[in-house]
Amino acid sequence: MTFNQHSSRLRIATQKSGRLSQESQALFTSCGLKINLREQRLIAHVENMDIDILRVRDDDIPGLVMDGVCDLGIVGENVLEEESLQRQLDNEPCDYDILSRLSFGGCRLSIAVQQEADYQGPTSLAGKTIATTYPRLLNRYLKQQGVQARIVNLKGSVEVAPRAGLADAICDLVSTGATLEANGLREVEVIYRSKAVLIQRKNVSDAAQLKIINTLMPRISAVMQANESKYIMLHAPKAKLNEIIALLPGAENPTLLPLAGNDEQMAVHVVSSETLFWETMEQLKALGASSILVLPIEKMME
Ligand SMILES: Nc1ncnc2c1ncn2[C@@H]1O[C@H](COP(=O)(O)OP(=O)(O)OP(=O)(O)O)[C@@H](O)[C@H]1O
Ligand SMILES: O=P(O)(O)OC[C@H]1O[C@H](OP(=O)(O)OP(=O)(O)O)[C@H](O)[C@@H]1O
Ligand SMILES: [Mg+2]
Missing domain, CATH: 3.30.70.120 (Alpha-Beta Plaits)
Structure with a gap:
């Protein structure tokens, strides 16, 4: 039995504060949701629809949806894919549907080396140490390339690892490239391209919840289409x-x-x-x- 069977209110998990929060919020507002938002609240109630918005760390969003605690979630594909790979490895449930690819949160997961480092292609990474927050995605890439390297898992400040002598290279998110440049690093491989996505837990069967989702989806498409036009x-x-x-x-x-x-x-x-x-x-x-x-x-x- 999942959490949600107690209530017909639709639970949507979103990032509390970070790169996706403002645009997720703006998307809901454009879709006509009136959100009663008090800064520190974990749950924000939508006043005009049976929806609750759960505001959490982005890392928790895929799991909350995959475990059926939340019905929908907005999260970067990078985080979603990393969590899926980890769960497959751990034999944990990792089912979900992608309802929509959104038009924000665009970034790429790239490998970067020090500006002056000699880099001739992925084989140059053999035997090297690479720091990242995305060990599973990096591991998959290295395997595909047939390269053996050591992965150091860091939760933050990945870009300072080479200068601090913790790693030879990094694998981190890049958008403008300013962070890499500021840290004397050079992007050499793009291993994953990501955008924010709207995901849904498997087997939503509550009629009231399905009705809300069916109202919400055309509105989201309309807003996305308008954003791009x-x-x-x-x-x-x-x-x-x-x-x-x-x-x-x-x-x-x-x-x-x-x-x-x-x-x-x-x-x-x-x-x-x-x-x-x-x-x-x-x-x-x-x-x-x-x-x-x-x-x-x-x-x-x-
Ligand atoms: N520079 C960027 N440009 C655009 N999108 C980005 C950028 N960096 C990250 N993102 C996207 O936004 C998501 C959230 O990034 P953010 O940096 O806010 O995460 P975080 O620090 O892990 O936050 P949290 O505190 O929620 O764990 C990333 O997983 C990615 O999908
Ligand atoms: O290529 P750029 O445009 O410089 O963006 C890349 C940076 O953006 C993200 O971090 P963010 O600024 O969200 O801060 P965080 O490290 O605290 O998550 C990401 O982790 C990079 O560090
Ligand atoms: Mg995070």
């Missing part, structure tokens, strides 16, 4: 209309509107699935486009 508006000279439309990402069917008192130009409106880069904006301007607006979209349902 932009609404672009501009004025274009009629003579250059085709060239201008060709520059707009994903603009197969733009809306064309006449401009009052102006026969030379038209307004072009388009929902684009991509960001409009500065370079494209400059090209549009060079073609005679003006009043170019790129607006965020809040919600989107097709």
Whole structure:
């Protein structure tokens, strides 16, 4: 019997404070959840839906879902995969479904060596010591490469290990690369690419809980889709209309509107699935486009 069979309220595990907390929170708010959040609380109640948000360390989220203590969870794939590998090794339950890949928390798990170190490929790691918070993912990679190295498991400050003489290399999360650079390290292999995911425990059968999940999922997709889209508006000279439309990402069917008192130009409106880069904006301007607006979209349902 799992924890949840006592209650129909849906329990969602999220990171309390860290890289995923703000965006997880923003996602819930965009989905219409009114959360009664008091900073130190472990459980935050959603006032307008039968949902409780559990705020925990991200490392605990996969286990809480796999053990059926929470129904849903938002966690980085890196943490999820590491926990799965560990549980498989320990013969512990590790069942879950991924409901959605989210558009935040993007990072990569990489191996880095000291700036001046000689590195010729994975075989250069043979016999070396590598510090990491992700021993299982690193071990899987080394096995795939047929390389034997010693793994030192550190929970934090992995990037200082080489300078402290604790390791020859590290395997840690990278996003901008600033942390590596600040510590005199060089990224040499990307071993895993990660994003935040929404996971669900196996065998959710409570009708009330399923109903909430079925309400929530289309809203999450709508918010994700909107996050990745932009609404672009501009004025274009009629003579250059085709060239201008060709520059707009994903603009197969733009809306064309006449401009009052102006026969030379038209307004072009388009929902684009991509960001409009500065370079494209400059090209549009060079073609005679003006009043170019790129607006965020809040919600989107097709
Ligand atoms: N630099 C980054 N850019 C984007 N996403 C990142 C970055 N670093 C980590 N992440 C993602 O965010 C997750 C949480 O990172 P964070 O650094 O907040 O974890 P933590 O320090 O282990 O937090 P906790 O206290 O909850 O254990 C990571 O597991 C990863 O999926
Ligand atoms: O490539 P970068 O953009 O520099 O990001 C990478 C850093 O971000 C993460 O740590 P975070 O800043 O979340 O702090 P933490 O070590 O306390 O988790 C990660 O563990 C790296 O240290
Ligand atoms: Mg953690």
